[in-house]
Amino acid sequence: MYEPSPQNAFIKFCERVGRTTVSGVEEIGHGGVLIGESFYWLIYGPRVKQPVRLGAIFQQMMEVGIHAMPIIALLVASIGAMLAIQGIHTLRIFGAESRVTIGIAFSVVREFAPLIIGIVIAGRSGSALAARIGTMKINQEIDALKVMGVNPVRFLVVPSLIAMVIMVPMLTIFGDIVGLVAAGLYVNADLGISMAAFFHDVVDILTIDDIMHGLTKSFLFAILIAVIGVVNGAGVEGGADGVGKATTRSVVQAISAIVMTDMVFAFVATR
Amino acid sequence: MNKHANNVIEVEDLVTHYGDREILKGVTLDVHDGEIMVIMGGSGSGKSTLLRHLMALETKTSGTMRILGQDIDNLTQRDFFDLRKKIGVAFQGGALFSSMTVGENVMLPLYEHTDLDQMTMEIMIRMKLEVVELGGFEDLKPSELSGGMIKRAAFARAIVMDPKILFCDEPSAGLDPVVASALDDLILLLRDAMQMSIVVVTHELESAFKIADRITVLDKGHILMVGTVDEVKNSTNERVYNLLNRVPEDENMDMDEYLQRLTGVEVKEETIL
């Protein structure tokens, strides 16, 4: 029988770490190439009569954006109310509960709306993208596109990427409003501050910078979600179980990437 | 540098790998303009792989390939696209786009590569679907079709641009004899009426003998022989003969080995009662 010695196990471990690192770097490379190619087709495509189709973008925008609005409204409203509840509870200790608006406005617009929407879209649309491309790959549909002289990046990737890059920031604006309204309603109910007064405060507190902070982040999240979805989908090997694995991986990777980017962004933006 | 001015495909000494495994081991093959070339060979002999290389879907290890007179190694992207518009492919599994209807599938090449208006395109796809006996099915999704119908829809999509070269991987496998025979007639018609050059991979001997101008017999990545139907039928090559007459790989395999292959269990003397 084969007895794994400690050295052996260590070498195995190193090997595994090495291989994972290499394939990770490779995937990041694929992602970079994908973004480059997407730009190429967006700009150069029309010249070789291979334009990116507006219809396809529009369809993806409906799918990514419009259809996600109910769930996002629900989640962001809950977060808004939660922030109001916690904020009032905490500030009551200092008898400063009427200042709760500051915390709510900053948190919703700078952090929670972009983050929650990024996570929802990663789970909803990023995974769908990985599954769609993975399935197309194993069914040879990608090959079929290639032999027809239809570039798959232009035909499949660019519309999804554009749809995400437009819709995720749009959803963030939508989320900002819903989150603030929900918080306002709670504040109104608990502290008796009128909605008008609440929003007057909000507008006073928030600068364009704060809103742009959230929007820029959601723009980055959109790119991350799309690229991670496509790279995982395109990497599918084998059959249906391969698609399942790629889908799960894409969600986990996208959410991790979003949370880490969020942290880095917060750090850089507050310097 | 064409060897023959009338070759649409010229492959010389093509060697290919999947990973470390050598699949095609030096394949040399010509397809003449307007002929039907049938590629035969056992399962796993590399037929689909050869076809995928002819479609430039895979990277080869070595060798040269000229398609329609153009060396596919030195093509600009634009020439490459133009070349692809002249090639139609019906994949082994159909490869229809599952998110689109049958009609949209067949229409896609027209939509992407021509400036035809919607009406004209619809008439054209209806004609092509009629040809493969799928008239009236254009609004169904691929998931609502049977396996044979998917193959025929894929065939319709492959010919919608009236390509110069048509590749078909097992077009008639799994079709009922009537439809399979109709598809054979269609392939012959495409050659005669449109001067298409057609490369067909098939297992069906009857169909192969009916449609082929020439047959290439592939075996474990080598070309065993290229010849007309009669030449192949009368071949004295043992492996060709075995393939045509469905003789198992090794007739002289002994019983133990046979059982072992069937069951995957190593058969020892004492196991047999």
Ligand SMILES: Nc1ncnc2c1ncn2[C@@H]1O[C@H](COP(=O)(O)OP(=O)(O)OP(=O)(O)O)[C@@H](O)[C@H]1O
């Ligand atoms: N994507 C792939 N990755 C690795 N190996 C592959 C791949 N596709 C095919 N092969 C290998 O290449 C060899 C030839 O396969 P190919 O599909 O060309 O056979 P075939 O002649 O078309 O068989 P069939 O008649 O069953 O379709 C097989 O040994 C197969 O294992």
Ligand SMILES: [Mg+2]
């Ligand atoms: Mg095959």
